[in-house]
Amino acid sequence: MSMIEFKSVSKSYGTHLVLPEINLSVDRGQVAVVVGPSGSGKSTMLRCINVLEKISGGDLTVDGISVLGSQSEIRRIRLEAGMVFQQFNLFPHLTALENVMFGPIRARGRKRAEARDIAATLLAKVGLAERMDHYPSQLSGGQQQRVAIARSLAVEPKMMLFDEPTSALDPELREEVLKVMQTLAMEGMTMVVVTHEIGFARRVGSRLLFMENGHVVHDGNPGELLTHPPSDRFRDFLRHVH
């Protein structure tokens, strides 16, 4: 059964058509890596999944629930689809631990003690057990992004959406974030990753999508697509991101 299903989804801002028509389904356990030039609609597509953007046409179901449903259905989708942002978006007034406890308490209704256990375990998992009591401003970009991943995981989602998670990071900090994401993929998490990290796509992706002008131009096995680029445009794109 597919976790995410785009059925003729279109998205426009006013008269500007960003996604003309997307048909796509992502299966349970898949790691779909989405690449493409900026402005190609990859982030918009991703944000439609947990309804940070409203679709303009067609239908989109996430874990069987339509994004066109009621507010409470939208909240159910968001509980199941964790989101990691380019700018981390950690809550600046809370420590790393409190950031990760936030979802379990507020979104899942867990008790503080329970939430603390969940948060401590997840922070240890992303390698930040020693930084639990630090505020976001006291952490490096890579550390902040790892806290953000832990914060999303703490809500216990069925899938994770990554919106250019390493684009705001210095090159030497990217690897620590990518490693956490790789671990997650190996554990069987369903993931959609919008990124420019071609190496990650090759190593971790079970599927690679190349988008341009709001269309999914290529969709297939990352190894094959990267070794034998099916179009000049894609080959050109790969040369530029490397």
Added chain:
Amino acid sequence: MTFDWGAIIDALPDLLDGLKLTILIALGGLAGGVILGTLTGSVLTYGSWLASMPAQIYVALIRGTPIVVQVMFIYFALPIMLGIRISGISAAIITLIINSGAYNAEIVRGALESVPIGLREAGLSMGLRFRTVLAYVIAPVAFRRALPAMGNQFVSVVKDTSIFLVIGVGELTRRGQEIMAQNFRAVEIWTAVALIYLLVISALAFTLRFIERGARLP
């Protein structure tokens, strides 16, 4: 001339009596103004066009007229229009609430708008209602950003109580004026009045600084 300390000592009980009223009016104005300002500021930021229209008119009306005119209107004109009676103290407190509420609304709006949109998205994306995100994410961040400007506004509120002498409310400035009309010791009385204000406002400023420091994030 000689500075007559005795005049100050004689006047002090009366002046402190006035100070009590000043503090009462200021506290009422502060508390009400913060509540009204927070509500209005939230509507200005998140309300629909229809909801924010009255809020915008209210803010424009208050910021566009002098506070003396506002209190005159509330104390003299409003009772005629509505056929009610209103005490000087009530008129003073109502005026301060309405006046500082408008300024606070703009401070609150500015603070709410300055909170990065990403924080709201991060909260919503974990399945929370907007009001939960507002209460536990946006508000705590906005509160810290609003504090310095709010503090200035608080100081203004305390000083603005002095204009209520125009409707005969016996607050500190009015008391000073009355005493001086009897003994003509202008230098002594106005020095004393000024020093009392200075003391009260310094204490307020110190408290605000203390709160700001406590709320500051690393």
